[in-house]
Amino acid sequence: MMKLFIENITKSYDGKEVLKGASMTFEQGKIYGLIGRNGAGKTTLFNCLSDEIKADKGKARITDAHGRYAHLLDTNDIGYVFSTPVLPDFLTGYEFLKFYIDINRGSRSDIKSIDEYFDMVQMPKDDRFRLIKGYSHGMKSKIQMLCFIIAKPPVILLDEPLTAFDVVASLEMKRILKDMKRDHIIIFSTHILQLATNLCDEIVILNDGKLSQIDSYMLRRKDFEERIIELLKDGDEDA
Amino acid sequence: MKMLNTIKVIQKINIAVRTNLYIYYFRRIPLIGQLLNPSAYNNDSLKGMLVPMAIILGELFNFLKKTAYLILVVAAPAFFIAQMKHISISAVDIWFYLLFILSGVFAPLQVSEVFKVTNNKVTCIKYLKIDAREYTHSWLLIRYVPFFVYFTIVIIGVTLFLGGRITDALLITVIILCLRMAGEAFHLWLYGKTGVILTRKSAINVMLIVIMLIASYGVTMLGYVLPVSKYLYNPVVIIAALICGGIGVYMLFIGDEKYRSDYVKITDTSFLLSNAVKQSQTHLVKQVEVKDKDLDTMALSEEFHRKYQGYNYLHAVFFKRHKRLILNAVYTRLTVVAIAFISVVIIRFVDSQLGIAISQNMTRWLPFLVFIMYFMSIGEKSCRVMFNNCDFSLLHYGFYRNRNTILNNFTIRLKILSKYSLIVPLATILGTITFSAMCGTPWLTLDMLAFALTIIILSVFFVVHHLSMYYLSQPYTKELKIKNPFFRFMNWFIYMLCFACLQIKVAGMVFAGIVMAFTISYIAVALVAVYRFSPRTFRLK
Structure with a gap:
């Protein structure tokens, strides 16, 4: 089983320590919900993992499929879906997918046709040939989701991913994530606790710059939301 | 009393912004900047110490700004034009003429404190819900009292330096202040009648600048000036100026009641200087932006x-x-x-x-x-x-x-x-x-x-x-x-x-x-x- 080790990651902005030695182990086959208050550092953690920004200290390592030979996490190991999607506006959705499929063709053997991918996220036929410039937030998020569906990176990071989707697309996305989790480590940050209970196998809390995992049985408890809120409040007071 | 409180609020906000700016810029100084951590913004005793500095530096800067304007834009050109071979007018006469044209005729048309949008104005009227009329009255006092004091000091100084009389200096300062009040009232009146805010019409402003340059430096260099100092003691001129100023003050402080309904225009944030700067920066992006016709x-x-x-x-x-x-x-x-x-x-x-x-x-x-x-x-x-x-x-x-x-x-x-x-x-x-x-x-x-x-x-x-x-x-x-x-x-x-x-x-x-x-x-x-x-x-x- 593939494992991701986050080891003692620290990151400061302007003298303020946002991540204070965040450490955690994530396993393949699970969807992790990363929960934290506004400004807790969820996006910073994702940015450090995806090499968008450099962490001050610490590292992230990933093992092979058998949980051995951990190597430093590489940008190729990560698929990152941003909360505000950024895509090249001058391409159409179809052209972007063609380009993305082309560059992944060498490393993946199970690539489908462009239209099959669009069908997976229920993108209407006309919209596929429209410029991304005119896409809505939700449509851009769908394209971003397709990127990791195509590239199938071992680690998938999703920053508030489902908030831009309508109910139908959201349901479809959840189904896709559940289908994919077998081969991946999926971590997604969210404020929506209901989504976390609905979709996640594990909950990780980012509080006071540190990561802590809560017992998964809590997910099934009726007072899950109250307990999480208490934990977040406690952490805030401790800080 | 109410106005005094508003003035206090305005000044407090101004000083708070200035002390924060000092901390901000200090922290950007290489090496020593890091001595101050971000919590300095929350350090009351430090900020308390910075308040007198903020007041003194603020006023000093205001004074230096007016001095620089009067010396570089008015006095120095007057002095140098008077040195030209074909000019037979004294420097002091040119100084009074330029001062009258620039600060008394064109500045009132180009400056409107009532319609100028500042962060302070937006904060007070939009967010703190201070009455727009009350604010405008206080703001006019905050702007024009130091204006009069600093102008008087510098104009007297320059006039004496150029060989003029102190009474001439005092009289022209009073006339300029009267014309500025009349100008402020004119902007308000024009807006009330036509909905036009003159200072926001860039084409008119460019035109005014061109006419101003011709009427001031252009005319002077050709050797023609209106002998302003001769008319300064003319009772008709003095009375006319005082009437203009009086009407202006009346309209600004008593007559016009519409500030409340016009506050949206007074605080239109698109006319904030910082927004205008931001807009001018987007032209870099616009130059390289693709248009729909490119994206066939x-x-x-x-x-x-x-x-x-x-x-x-x-x-x-x-x-x-x-x-x-x-x-x-x-x-x-x-x-x-x-x-x-x-x-x-x-x-x-x-x-x-x-x-x-x-x-x-x-x-x-x-x-x-x-x-x-x-x-x-x-x-x-x-x-x-x-x-x-x-x-x-x-x-x-x-x-x-x-x-x-x-x-x-x-x-x-x-x-x-x-x-x-x-x-x-x-x-x-x-x-x-x-x-x-x-x-x-x-x-x-x-x-x-x-x-x-x-x-x-x-x-x-x-x-x-x-x-x-x-x-x-x-x-x-x-x-x-x-x-x-x-x-x-x-x-x-x-x-x-x-x-x-x-x-x-x-x-x-x-x-x-x-x-x-x-x-x-x-x-x-x-x-x-x-x-x-x-x-x-x-x-x-």
């Missing part, structure tokens, strides 16, 4: 999709859709070359001797061409287009920051841009050879070969320079502002080298040889540096 999605055929793959495909679509932005620059430069060619051909037919002389000396223009080609290069603009429309979004993705991808894309772009860049030099060479042949000047010479080779290499050199600097420093922010001192320095360095070429009198083989040696070495070093460092440097700011 139907133009790409099935064959096109099949022909190109991966990054080649990305760039093929990119350059196809950015033709207007990149190739238009090439076409403009080609037009310049064509005009130059047609001009020398006409010269050849009108004056054949001159034509022949030109054709024999074509290759001597090489140093001049180096400088021209610096400006003709499409490299810098292409980099901005690529960053804004492609790299800014894709650099967010790990796959695009991959070492091999960065180097592969650099190579693709270098090839495409070099190809575009060769169009103009090739046209220049063709034009030069054709013209030489037309004049019967031998063109199959070593000189011509060196000339041709040099401009071809130069065109590639400028592309390599701009593209490699882009990859080695990625200097742009999202708004396309340049944030990298190394990038600025290198561009300045290359510009200075090209400028230095203009000073070279001797062209020919030696010059061509030096240019070729330098450019080839530079290209080699730049390419090695890109291949070595760009995977680390080509990132988002």
Whole structure:
């Protein structure tokens, strides 16, 4: 089983320590919900993992499929879906997918046709040939989701991913994530606790710059939301 | 009492903003800035200590601003115009005339404290819900009381220095204040009648500035001035000024009740100075933005999709859709070359001797061409287009920051841009050879070969320079502002080298040889540096 080790990651902005030695182990086959208050550092953690920004200290390592030979996490190991999607506006959705499929063709053997991918996220036929410039937030998020569906990176990071989707697309996305989790480590940050209970196998809390995992049985408890809120409040007071 | 409280609130906010600014700028000083941590903004005792400094520095700055204006814009020109040979008017008379025209006639038309939008005004009226009328009255006092005091001090000082009388100085200051009050009231009245806010009409303002410059400095330099000091003691003038001022004050403080309903206009944030600055910054992005007409999605055929793959495909679509932005620059430069060619051909037919002389000396223009080609290069603009429309979004993705991808894309772009860049030099060479042949000047010479080779290499050199600097420093922010001192320095360095070429009198083989040696070495070093460092440097700011 593939494992991701986050080891003692620290990151400061302007003298303020946002991540204070965040450490955690994530396993393949699970969807992790990363929960934290506004400004807790969820996006910073994702940015450090995806090499968008450099962490001050610490590292992230990933093992092979058998949980051995951990190597430093590489940008190729990560698929990152941003909360505000950024895509090249001058391409159409179809052209972007063609380009993305082309560059992944060498490393993946199970690539489908462009239209099959669009069908997976229920993108209407006309919209596929429209410029991304005119896409809505939700449509851009769908394209971003397709990127990791195509590239199938071992680690998938999703920053508030489902908030831009309508109910139908959201349901479809959840189904896709559940289908994919077998081969991946999926971590997604969210404020929506209901989504976390609905979709996640594990909950990780980012509080006071540190990561802590809560017992998964809590997910099934009726007072899950109250307990999480208490934990977040406690952490805030401790800080 | 109520107004006094409002004045206190306004000043408190101003001082709080200023103390925060001191902390902000102190923290930006290299090395010692870090002594102050961000919690300093919350440190009441520190801020308490900064308050007297904020008040004193604020007033001192205000005083110096008025002094600088009166000395540099009014007194100094008056002094120097009076020294001109054909001018027989005294400096003090010119000083009073300029002061009256600039501060008494045009400033009231160009300045409106009532309609000026400031952060303080927006905070107080929009967010703190201070009554707009109450605020405007307080604001007028805050602005015009120091205005009168500082103007009086400086005007007396300058008048005495230029040999005038103290009473003249006092009288003109009072008249200016009256006219300023009348001006403020005029803006309010005009808005009430027509809905027009004069200070926000840029065309009218430009016109006023032109008329002001002619009526002040222009007229004075021709030797005509209105003898202002003669009229200062005229009772009619004094009474008229006081009536104007009185009506102005009445309208501003008692008569006009509409501030409350007009507060939306008074606090229109699009007229905030900081917003205007932001808007002017977006022009950089606008210059390189694609328009809908560039993005004809139907133009790409099935064959096109099949022909190109991966990054080649990305760039093929990119350059196809950015033709207007990149190739238009090439076409403009080609037009310049064509005009130059047609001009020398006409010269050849009108004056054949001159034509022949030109054709024999074509290759001597090489140093001049180096400088021209610096400006003709499409490299810098292409980099901005690529960053804004492609790299800014894709650099967010790990796959695009991959070492091999960065180097592969650099190579693709270098090839495409070099190809575009060769169009103009090739046209220049063709034009030069054709013209030489037309004049019967031998063109199959070593000189011509060196000339041709040099401009071809130069065109590639400028592309390599701009593209490699882009990859080695990625200097742009999202708004396309340049944030990298190394990038600025290198561009300045290359510009200075090209400028230095203009000073070279001797062209020919030696010059061509030096240019070729330098450019080839530079290209080699730049390419090695890109291949070595760009995977680390080509990132988002």
